[in-house]
Amino acid sequence: MQKIPETKPPTKQDLKKFMQLVWSTKISKGLIAIGLAGSLLTTLTQLMIPLATQQFIDGIEFDQFAPWMVALIIGIFIFQVIFNGFSNYVLHKIGQRVVAGLRTFLWNKVIKLPVSFFDQHASGEVVSRITNDTTIVQNLISSFFPQFINGILSLTGIFIILVLMDWQMTIVMLTAVPLALIMTRPLGKKIAKVSREMQDETALFSGKIQQTIAEIRLMKSSTAEQYEQDKGQEDITKLYQIGLKEGKYMAIISPLIYTLMMGVMVFVIGYGGVRVAQGIMTTGQLVAFLLYLFQIIFPVITFMNFFMQMQKAAGATERISGILDEQEEARQQGKEKNIADLPIIFDQVSFAYEAEKEVLQSISFETRPGEKIAFAGPSGGGKSTIFALLERFYTPDSGEIRVGDDPIEQIALNSWRSQIGYVSQENAMMSGTIRSNVSYGLPDAESVSDERLWEVLEMAYAKEFVKQFPGQLDEPIGERGLKLSGGQRQRINIARAFLRDPKVLMMDEATASLDSQSEEKVSDALKKLMDGRTTFVIAHRLSTIVDADKILFIENGQLTGVGKHDELLKTHPLYRSFAHQQLKNE
Template identity: 50%
Template sequence: MSNRPNSGSTQPAKDRPANNWKTFFSLVNSAKPSKPMLIAALSFSLVATVVGLFVPLFTKNLVDGFSFDSLSGVQILLLAGVFVAQMLASGLSIFLLNKFGQQILSGLRDILWRKLLYLPLGHYDREETGGLISRVTNDTNVVKQVVSEHMSGFVNGIISIVGSIVILLMMDWQMTMVLLLAVPLTLAIMMPLGRKMHRISRNMQNETASLTSVLTQVLSEVRLVKSSNAEPIEYKRGKSGIAKLFELGVREGKIQAFIAPLMGIVIMMLMVAIIGYGGLRVSNGSITAGELVAFILYLIQIVMPLGQITAFFTQLQKAIGATERMVGILAEVEEDHASGERVPAVDHAIELRNLSFHYDQGEVILNDINFTIPHSRVTALVGPSGSGKTTLFSLLERYYDPQSGHIAYGERDIGQFSLSSWRSQIGYVSQESPLMSGTIRENIVYGLDREVSEEELRSVSRMAYADGFIDELPDGFETEVGERGMKLSGGQRQRIAIARALLRNPRILMLDEATSALDSTSERVVQEALNNLMRGRTTLVIAHRLSTVVDADQIVFLEKGKVTGIGTHEQLVASHDLYREFAEQQLRYPQLAN
């Protein structure tokens, strides 16, 4: 087994944190929001709530002693001051909590984005891209909402309820007991509805992630969709996800439609009971009219927060569900780019020794591979589709670790080198030549952490035979290439990819049949550019067409994950039956059939 650091494990992480409140608050804390800001926000919120508790008492005194003669300017100013103080404290609390929530949102997205970039390729073999995007966009927003929008309502609601009940007990315990009969009744109704709402919310999150995955997949490959006349099929897939979300939204609406009138009825019944019973007590002199008004106001301050508290717990459960998925991603083992030694300056051969590999628990892709890639020479990989050529490239780039055997650079396992140092030695030009949305300049210098001069840029463009078409474009190097470079032709994209590889000045070059998708004119130009790129470098080529590798210093023939032949073109034609058959079909050697 290879003893290299974890650079591309395909196994899921184990021992993930349990899904609970502690995990939720731990995740929020990892975003490093400002705790003083939270304390200030909750303090202002508490001030607004406490001030609100004294408003009914003010009202009681006004009602009991109301007359135009008794109404003084001081009382009016004091009451106005209370309302202004409450408004200012509430406004500051809302602003600070929103900013606190945005800090959490930004912090979590930053953590997840970095994690996703450093996860090994094996993670993306198991997870759909749309689902991962949903974790960064939707799930983080759910966590933010529970803190910035619901936490203050929960805290204030508890204080409002407790404070109101304490004051009411001091005013008249008998009427307070009548009022409190409605609290367990309301909770008995709201809690089951809250649990149903929680289940619906979690299902909506999952369906939203699924729909995001479908949309991302389809829109990223929209040309394939159109060329295959698959619009109706993909429309049905998207419509199915939309319909499921609609159904869940309707179910959520039904519960909300039940909760709102129910709360209205409960409040109305309490109002009737308090006004009726209170009116009786006012008439016999047990309480004053002002106390009855205060009771009604305190009743509102008890019943209304119940909805906020229920909403908080529903949103918290929703956020805990989102936390589970985010913590699952954060628990994955990421690639370690820094640990290890730098690749030595001296060129060495690359040796593959007893190399075997399979994806997860699937069938063996490479089985006991042994051969040497000599430095400063061209080695070609040839063989039927599915023989393991591309997987071998992935192992050389350390996207995955082999299950047994190892790859050596000179006498040292490549796992002893840091990932950043090893991958900086490799230039890769693929069949597709992927480009990032942006300008030609940005794509050529992509991944470099140093300034690139105009002279360097023009030099590598000239060697890649890209300067001609770039100069003809109105904006030259500042030309936008479009999403995935679709504003350029295949040959132009290939030449930009070659210029990018030249700028990196790699010692090891990996070409995945870089000319197979081009027309004959573009192929000739790109092949000349590749010849410039290959000069003096250790080069490994995946060849689907033998015409591109007949002059290779060494050809390795792979069949079903095993090396069945090594040699030059002439040697394999003479000694390897299947290679000879490939040559007869592709190179049309009539003499080979004799």
């Protein structure tokens, strides 16, 4: 599986990508303007609080106190709460819209990606992109970005006010800024790097957990609890160590900032006290200076948090963009074509999942409409790969697959797959009800009548057991159909194939999970379904394909024999060996 990219600091290009990603969700510029206006009003009211406090204190000191001063301070606090709450809500709404837009983009993209993408990426990693990474982007926009904007506005406003009040005191106070940057910048970079590392490792850990839980029955039946416990503990320990590293840096930087700010505050109080004693400034002005100093502390911390979150968002953006940049299946490109009465031709088809490891080598054969074509041979020979190529999950590396005179790539993918019915040995099911599984994928699934559903269930020998469920057609079957037996799941899959009324059937030992009585009835139903349709069958038991019009024997990726059952018995030694081993026991 492909790993998450190595941690690296964000660049201007990362910021550009981030902004492009955010704007691609088409968020309302008017909503942004309203949110920023609310932030501006919040900042203005916050800046007025120290000035109003100055008037209040000086009014008491110089016997000029008036009740309106108290009312003014209370009014400013009320307005500050209203503006701040309104601004936070609007910006949070923007963040939620962005994350909803990104998740929509990602989900729509992921379901249109080719099977080869999922061969290279763990499912947990893909899920993490849709959930965790989009949440990081949302947090930056709805929480950290507003704080960053408020911080810039606050610092700008505070600097102007302080210069007008007392420029000498302002210079004294601002000497702490470059000192703080010098002391904290190296540690800030290390914290950002560790935070990014924590994010990456958490995503990998989430993927591993999801995979283990999804295959919980395999783990239990394999008595692999101890193995998974040890593996999980190893990952948890790694996350713990990264967390400790982050805590170590925070343990250094927090006291540094606190000591620096307290030192500046003590110095300002001492220097300001001298200036008050000299009559150069009033007590109210000194208190206002201290209040503005407190207001400076919060933006400085906010800036640090913002840039650390920006580090995370840069990594999230990179991974989200990586998925969005993937090539989709060209589902609508090509022409609509009825394939019912056309031959399907493999012409010198070769294919490899990995370079220089060919799974199929120059496979050539032709089917006539309505034929039953069976594939036999040792496991791992390439039979399932031929099915995957027919389903167009992959494209041949060389050679060509044609329908009539047209390469299958020239037929629209939706048109092609809608005419194929596939029943696999894996009993693939979706969580939901029997109804939703039988009609799964049909464009008019909701309009399929109960009568039609019961009809196809009866054809698949599934009606009897479905009738016994309390919910019948609406009976929940659990995740991946785990409330059903293997044979029941297979019969639901066969019913789905009946309902699709396909032009071409593909069956990977479709009756393998059935008991002998069910197999006999389902086989009869399948014979009716196969009538007049081209059918491809992967056979693990030769008894199911002895009546095939053509048997293709595949071994080591090569087609070594073609013919009917009786012909191969005479001409193909390995097929004859298979037949003697299997048929004499059946």
